[in-house]
Amino acid sequence: MNLYFIAVEPPREISDKIRAVSKDFADRFESVKAYKNFPHITIIPVFKLPEEKEELLLNNFSSIKLETPAFELQLNGFQAFQNKKNPVIYIHPENKEQLKQLFSELSVFFNASSGKSFHPHLTVAYRDLTLQNFELAWSEYEGKPFRESFTVHKTGLYKYINNRWVLQREINLPAETV
Numbered sequence: 001m002n003l004y005f006i007a008v009e010p011p012r013e014i015s016d017k018i019r020a021v022s023k024d025f026a027d028r029f030e031s032v033k034a035y036k037n038f039p040h041i042t043i044i045p046v047f048k049l050p051e052e053k054e055e056l057l058l059n060n061f062s063s064i065k066l067e068t069p070a071f072e073l074q075l076n077g078f079q080a081f082q083n084k085k086n087p088v089i090y091i092h093p094e095n096k097e098q099l100k101q102l103f104s105e106l107s108v109f110f111n112a113s114s115g116k117s118f119h120p121h122l123t124v125a126y127r128d129l130t131l132q133n134f135e136l137a138w139s140e141y142e143g144k145p146f147r148e149s150f151t152v153h154k155t156g157l158y159k160y161i162n163n164r165w166v167l168q169r170e171i172n173l174p175a176e177t178v
Contacts, residue, residue, distance in 0.1 A: 002054060003048060004048075005157075008156075009039065010040075018124065021146070022125070031128050034127075041120050058169055066102070070175055072095075072152075076094040080134070091146055102155065125137060152173065153172060
């Protein structure tokens with residue numbers, strides 16, 4: 001079985017800034033998992049598929065005609081899922097409606113539960129972030145500014161290969177409507 005997921009990836013210059021934040025969490029708060037991954041906003045979470053179905057997946061993904069138009073996404077500050085088992089610190093996408101629309105649209109093709117709650121976010125620390133380090137980091141990052149924006153004009157299908165996620169295909173969103 002192979003692992004796949006669908007995500008929106010910020011442009012390189014913003015990804016570099018996000019990676020610097022993740023590096024800070026790795027260095028100072030012993031949370032390296034997010035740093036080992038690339039900055040992204042998950043649209044369709046990880047799913048498994050047998051190897052023999054990959055070509056069909058790639059062809060079907062490439063043929064999807066999205067209706068969600070390209071849009072400007074604002075990233076604004078840090079937020080957290082403060083659960084005791086696995087706290088998460090993330091960069092907050094301010095205008096989520098288009099991301100939610102993209103999720104709803106792609107859910108149809110991937111049998112994802114569109115009724116499932118979808119909380120778009122850009123993770124900078126998770127899984128290996130202890131509760132103690134979460135509290136230390138959150139006391140610093142809760143009010144810390146982070147403001148960037150970029151145009152979301154495509155989404156990608158990624159496959160897990162040799163311990164990293166590799167882009168397999170991209171599909172473009174229709175041009176922005178003015």
